[in-house]
Amino acid sequence: MSRVYNFSAGPAVLPEEVLKEAQEEMLDYRGCGMSVMEMSHRSKMFDNIIQEAEADLRELLNIPEDYKVLFLQGGASLQFAQIPMNLMKNRVADYIVTGQWAKKAWQEAQKFGTANKIASSEDKTYSYIPDCSDLPISPDADYVYICENNTIYGTKYRTLPNTKGKLLVADVSSCFLSEPMDVTKYGIVYGGVQKNIGPAGMVISIIRQDLITDDVLPGTPTMMKFKTQADAGSLYNTPNCWCIYICGKVFKWLKKMGGLAAMKERNEKKAKLLYDFLDSSSLFHGTVVKEDRSLMNVPFVTGDKEMDAKFVKAASEAGFENLKGHRTVGGMRASIYNAMPTEGVEALVEFMKKFEEENA
């Protein structure tokens, strides 16, 4: 068996320890004689798995009592619709468009009411986060929406926008659990787990309890009502049991690593290795305004498409996989999520140095 360094933006690298544990428990989960994939979601065994996963997540993020944690299907993209369906009482919401995911969420919200684009960084290919200290927030906006870490472009909000008292809703898919976060600043904070937490096909949504009501837009399907899911403890129908199980293991791994403050320190160190190299390189350079750089997704280019392609191919041959940039922006992108070991980033930087020397 040989494992590569996987820089994929998602589905992405998972802690090897977690994969090995899952492997050991594959045929017989803790003496019950079956795999987690085969057990009832109503069983005592699975109840323990989901309860423990939620408790560990609450501990990691210090989630207050008055916030519900939901494990939902449909990925992050279904939230683009579920959020307006549940929150757009006045049928008005404000969106800050800092990349493709925010744009998709904004476009989806237009199906349900007036979705105002109150700021954008599209003018410079989303390479920065706009100044959000004094935006034209709509007086009747039900919420202000952001995508906090822009997976494709590699930007992250340093400070949250001034919402002038309006509810803040954030998609944190690609920075979830990469550093501590103050949940009380948000009405809803959610993320697809396949970026930094677990397998694909699930989103974790952390929702302030008073936002979970029967007062949803007319025609909202039962499954799309947060209240349906909250009342049933995320078990209204069969959930993504396997994904919840693996996420639970990752939460335990994060606790063992020292929690989110320790992860932040580790992630800052890893990102610095790569950004320092990019800043000193004569061949490669980063594409994002320095102040807004993401710790998780690091896009870079050589400025020459053929050279980019040559690099991606050579890197893959040397065991550095999935470094090709998103199909819409080209170039390269290294996603260095929690589970990417420091050695992986060190090895990548060494490889880039060598490539630069050989291609000077």
Ligand SMILES: *Cc1c(COP(=O)(O)O)cnc(C)c1O
């Ligand atoms: C990947 C991603 C999504 C989409 O996630 P799905 O689970 O595939 O729907 C949404 N937002 C952000 C920030 C992402 O990185």
